[in-house]
Amino acid sequence: MPAHHTPNPNNPPVDSPSILVVGSGAVGGFYGGKLAKAGARVTTVQRSDFEVVRQQGIAIESIDGDFHFTPHEVLRSPGECKTPPDYLLVTLKSLPELDIPTLIRPAAGPGTVIVLMQNGIDIEEPVARAFPDNPLISALAFVCVQRIAPGRIRHLCFGRVTIGLYPSGPSAAVGRLERLFRAGGIPCQVTEQPRTARWAKLVWNAAFNPVSVLAGHATTTEMLAMPECEQLITEVMKEVVSVARLAGHELPESTVEENLRATRRMEPYLTSMALDHMANRPLESEAILGAAIRHGERLGVPTPCLSGLYAMLTLLTRKRPGESETTV
């Protein structure tokens, strides 16, 4: 495979696959840049930032050292991708209104490995059904990144990823991607049970994300500083662990306490859902809360706190009809 990149002398390329990143936000830009550093030919799809990124690439201000990412190509849509990529990395939000199979169909070839780097649970099945012959990798990003301007991303903390073949088992495509992430400086954990890994990440997201929004864009520090709020966070986490267990995803006993402890050690932190809400973007309520609640209903596990948060979040972000005002 010819190398169309400048090799990084510190991290010599272990491989040079072509990667198409679909999802032009901070996560896609950051990991796309890291994979390019590792030697991959990374093409991005940009919507609003197309001109800036095509001319200047993406500048990444990172706690691990600033770097610049010049995509191999910059496209306006997946359909402009002429040769099917080795990897198609989806870094879009998990939103019911996004039909990912239809979005990526024009770019995916018979051998393309599809990588879903998204939040939530149960996000893989529609893609697996639409592409039954393509290897599908489920990926989780533990990272704080933010688009701060067109073509400009800030990386604030963390960065590790967990990847695994969907639905389970070992895979050469996973091993190759793992080596590439590591060559790019990204700690990468491989799991043969990526769905369990999704439930494990959901424990944190289902608790901190909705509460941060409802509490008026509260940081993790503000949430945990208030005993009643820490109690709420703890209850939600316990509900997710209970549902996960009945759904066949046994998480360690210590999960809740470990999540709380790790979060207490973090700097004050605004969740992605709070940032989405502040920017008036749609929230990942269904993939993060709705899906867990439906599993709970199916399995007979009560989820009063999860359901309450989901209800208030759904109402908070509703389209408002004219409402009559009265007072009690």
Add this chain to the structure above:
Amino acid sequence: MPAHHTPNPNNPPVDSPSILVVGSGAVGGFYGGKLAKAGARVTTVQRSDFEVVRQQGIAIESIDGDFHFTPHEVLRSPGECKTPPDYLLVTLKSLPELDIPTLIRPAAGPGTVIVLMQNGIDIEEPVARAFPDNPLISALAFVCVQRIAPGRIRHLCFGRVTIGLYPSGPSAAVGRLERLFRAGGIPCQVTEQPRTARWAKLVWNAAFNPVSVLAGHATTTEMLAMPECEQLITEVMKEVVSVARLAGHELPESTVEENLRATRRMEPYLTSMALDHMANRPLESEAILGAAIRHGERLGVPTPCLSGLYAMLTLLTRKRPGESETTV
């Protein structure tokens, strides 16, 4: 007692006590007006609306028929009240920052009956301690009223009051006030256990008030239309009933279901807490939620839903320090 009022030919005055209303909002204006209709000499304390009300009185657009209320006197502060009134009616919000004993001290005489028409529980004790020799009436208003302009109030629904001597028992002062409310056209229920009546009202307020705020000023109809939200409302109500029971205030088994049923029959309805939040006014979180949670802690009754709502409401209305933004 001389009558300084024009008797209402339809509801001849049964009595003509002097009443000072402290609290210049919609509740004070509405009930002050009704008591004046009954023949009482009602003086009001006005802050922002002083000039308008002194010149024009208060216009009340009511579903039961519009009427006009010309106070006997309009004062700027309780201290301007030259003769201690027979009744001092407090219609202020229940807020920790309001020191009601200090506020009303200048106006209360030895024989003045103090009437606290406010939301929440445990609101009477500071006043009872500060005025040990004055009869103290605890009053609950079930009414939708709203100040729509200076000197202008809209009465949308309900109107009944429940009154009782604090802490308990019969009282001539209560009977006299009951007759006066009724003469003014206000359905009035007398209770010898006003604290239990407060817990009963709290069942509704502790559920619908905070959820309406957190859910983005949702109406009762919007809240009950969503199964997960109805479930949350139900859980909160059950928690309040459990705490009330252990606190010695046994409420009927049917309380929760009756509250839900009555609310389903109502027109779409924005709670007073939602209106306060929309107007950027302080919320009655402590009197409505905090007090119930503290009773729960004291009595060993878990209140996860109440505590969660309290936590998010407290964070939502916090004073914000500079916050660092990150994303996960």
